[in-house]
Amino acid sequence: MRYLKNKLKIVLEPFIFDEYGEKNEIRFLNPPKPEMGDLTISSAFEIGKKLRKNPREIASSFVNILEEMDEIDRIDIAGPGYLNIFFNKRYFLSNIEKIFTLKRDKAEYKKIIVEHTNINPNKAAHIGHLRNAVLGDTLSRMLKERGENVEIQNYIDDTGVQVADVVYGVLHIDKLSIDDLKKMDRIDYYLWDLYVKVHLKDDEETKKMRREVHHKIEQGILPEKDYAEIISLGVLKRHLETVKRLGIDYDVLPRESDIINLKFWENAFDILKEKSVIRYQDEGVNKGCWVMDVFEDGEDREKIIVKSNGAITYVGKDISYHLWKFGLLNKDFYYKKMDEKHYISISDPDQAVNDISFGNGERVYNVIDQRQSYLQNIVKKALEKLGYEKAAENLVHFSYEVVALSKKSAEDLGFKIDSEKKIVEVSGRKGIGVKADDLIDELERRAKEEIEKRHPDFPEEKINEISKKIGSGALRYYMLKYTLNAIIVFDFDEALKFEGETGPYLQYSNVRMKSLFKKYEERFGENVENSIDNIPDFSILPEEEKNKLWETIVFASRLDSELELSINNLEPSRLAKYGFYLCQKFNYIYNSFSVINEEDEEKRKLRLITIYIIYKQLNKILDILGIEKPDIM
């Protein structure tokens, strides 16, 4: 549709300038009802407002010039001044390739970095982490589909207190050896429980011991350091397997331990001091700290970057990491291959693979939940104060709300909830949450039941293959259908549904189309793809059917704008919903008009072509949403 919009702009914008002396960038709307037109222009309102003229009159003045265009069949002026366009169907259908393309002519940025997932490698992943991973993965896919060069990073905080806490637990509560840990096949599940145990004892003595363990890990003291490494790597591998079930991968896994080892901070510290972004505070409450002045809430405040004991705060590390991301730090990681898909950062140049490099992005999306907005903003401010305004501008916090449990779900899981609140926060410390793998297992189990009902004769492997696709598709859609600032109140009944507005609904629609094409080719010996070359005239159809098919084709042609809006407004849910609506339209057509049994060849063809257009678009949508496509359901 972008193709047609551009054509309209080229004609109309100069006309408006000549006629009204206004530089009006034309905005397009979708008519609320399909019978009102295929596309709406609302520029007459804007010009009318400025020139104090009747919008209807202005809109009328556009009619002649537009009606001369080959692309347009007719124009309607509606309501107070809407300009409703009806495209020429013949023109439209014979230019389908151009009208339906998603890729832009060229990428907007040299390189875009998307950071997501970032699960602490100290316990099993839970549903909250899945929302992050699915959103981040989908954002990456959206950007790629539009033609951007995207690098996906998953930051591993392998030296933080969370890892230290479980190291403490392993050493001082369960007293396990390194070998014991290595033998475990579900180290993430084991640590999930251990982490809760660690936080059960919260007296000063154990807190002090945990701090010591943390300190030793940071200093590289044995055996704590080895334990930390075994644990973080072991859990990381499990996390990668978990998200792999949803089709999620990364290009590179930068580790915090390497940021420390390679002294990224030292460079960042120098730059920050040199440009006077931070200063040493020698009096007051923050005596002995390096602080950054920030102006917020209408007052000057100090944000501590280096603590009085010389330790760097989280924000400090994040600033240095972001300087690296934008290629503004004179330091780099070394990398080795972790498995066939992922590179992981290392500190030792001798083990490093050559000719691979990451970072140096022009634009950065950080997929991090809304609670971290404040810190993300500090990092942005630091970049700004350093004079890297372009980078600050291109640092985007892709912020979303958390996943919570409904009180009922929490109680069903066996957690005792005392509070009056309706929703329960997911908490690793308390062990309250649904483990990602458990949820995926359950989804697959239910999908399997459904398939067995329908196809009792299918071999086991086939059933497993399909149930995996359905389970993952259901989960991904569930995580995507909500707008970012909606808290997902997780509910088992809702998440495990395969009917209505769900991933399987989209998958099922796709399966129906595919099998229809197969039957068509068997029956008529004609390749579906070829049939699009010779399109009969829509006017042979009865009014109702013609409108329905045409409306659906126009709707399907909006995918490019929907993708743009999803990216620009940072709302993947928009695209998910659009996919759902498209399938609704398909299912209506499918139920109302038969293809195979239609005797009139032209009618049959028009129906087939409409469905084929939907099919092409739905396939792109499913790829972007990361929803797999079973060939049969």
Next chain:
RNA sequence: GCGCCCGUAGCUCAACAGGAUAGAGCAUUGGAUUUCUAAUCCAAAUGUUGGGGGUUCGAGUCCCUCCGGGCGUGCCA
């Protein structure tokens, strides 16, 4: 205290940069299969968009105010 977000049908959520008669799913009731897969479709019913005021051709959307809820505001990460 200050800052950000949310309040829409019984429930869970939509509504493009302020656009036309606020839409889906679930649940409820009734219906559709000699016909391309019923994980589908059709129909019915459900609304003072938390309350009040303002801005304008037009407000669920913007501004003010009140009520109710969530989060943030660490020498934690």
